[in-house]
Amino acid sequence: MSIEVRLFATLREGRDKKIYVDYEEGLNGNAIVEKLNIPKDEVAIFLVNGRDLALDKELKENDVISIFPPVGGG
Amino acid sequence: MVKIERYRKNIGTLTKEENEKLSSFRICVVGCGxxxxxxxxxxxxxxxxxxxxxxxxxxxxxxxNRQLLSNTETLGKHKALIAKDRIRLVNNQVELTPVVERISDSNAESILKGHDVIIDAVDSIDARFVLQNVASKLDIPFVHGAIAGWYGQISTILPGDNTLAKIYPDRCKEGLEKEIGNPSFTPAMVASVQIAEVIKILFKKGGLLRNKLLYVDLLEHDYITVDLH
Structure with missing residues (x-):
């Protein structure tokens, strides 16, 4: 069983657009971000199954995660 | 008196009544870059x-490379004042008030009050939170837009919403643009979507990006509406 992680914008640089992470009990967003070597300040929007979720919430098998970096120019 | 011929191509998208009403609206644009x-x-x-x-x-x-109001003759001049000169040429029926100030907690309320919509065109995350908070206090809709490289985002924030907290959590102090810059084409696109949102707010028509974020990736052609409920 795995968790699908979809990366957007510059988070794809040096990584695939879509990455599968093996599910293990207690896995949360913080662990996913660390496994993918993404600095925390590059995680602006963290969606689980299309809904905004805190990084410390536990994930479930087959969850689909989307991560967007911050865009702030004007 | 609104000149009909100037606005002939507005009609159809807007009704004649809506077009007439445009001249009664007051919009605040924060950021002239x-x-x-x-x-x-x-x-x-x-x-x-x-x-x-x-x-x-x-x-x-x-x-x-990207700022429409800049040219070789306006270098060193105040952006807000150049905006006034430009609009005098484009449409002298429009009144533009330049404000040569940086938006902050201390001046935001006096600058923003009395407008129908506030538009985010700033380049700082902190300034955006000031705008969201004061817009909410003044009961004025706020249209967020931001750009970085090939990427952009738009959201419509109505009074009482705290959408920015979901777009920019505390862990994010600055955006990608510090590393990947801003080319000419992304601001034009994001600005266009913001204006469409403004018109829909003013005339209460169509679907708004409320509690949603339109994320635009012009490199890979991903146009994703994220649900921020």
Missing amino acids: GLGGYIIEMLARLGIGHITAVDSDVFEESNL
């Missing part, structure tokens, strides 16, 4: 009656 230049131009061509243009900066050479 990449997004702001296009936003001010589009508001004036549409026929919005009053625009307040807020920016404390002057044009620099590095603005020339």
Whole structure:
């Protein structure tokens, strides 16, 4: 069983657009971000199954995660 | 008196009554750079009656690649004042009030009050939170837009919403643009979506990006509407 992680914008640089992470009990967003070597300040929007979720919430098998970096120019 | 011929091509998209009403609206554009230049131009061509243009900066050479109000003759001049000159040429039926100030907690309320919509064209995350908070306090809709490289985002924030907290959590202090810059084409696109949102707010029509974020990736052609409920 795995968790699908979809990366957007510059988070794809040096990584695939879509990455599968093996599910293990207690896995949360913080662990996913660390496994993918993404600095925390590059995680602006963290969606689980299309809904905004805190990084410390536990994930479930087959969850689909989307991560967007911050865009702030004007 | 609204000149009909000037606005003939507005009609159909807008009704004649809506078009007439454009001149009664007051829109505040905060930031007169990449997004702001296009936003001010589009508001004036549409026929919005009053625009307040807020920016404390002057044009620099590095603005020339994208900022519509910048050119070789406006370098070193205040962006907000140049906006007034430009709009006089584009549509002299539009009144533009320049405000040469940086938006902050201390001046935001006095600058923003009395407008129908506030448009985000700033380049700082902190300034955006000031705008969201004061817009909410003043009961004014706020249209967020931001750009970085090939990427952009838009959301419509109505009074009482705290959408920015979901877009910019505390862990994010600055955006990608510090590393990947801003080219000419992304601000034009994001500004266009912001203006469409403004028109829909003003005339209560169509679907708004409320509690949603339109994320635009012009490199891979991903256009994703994220649910932020």
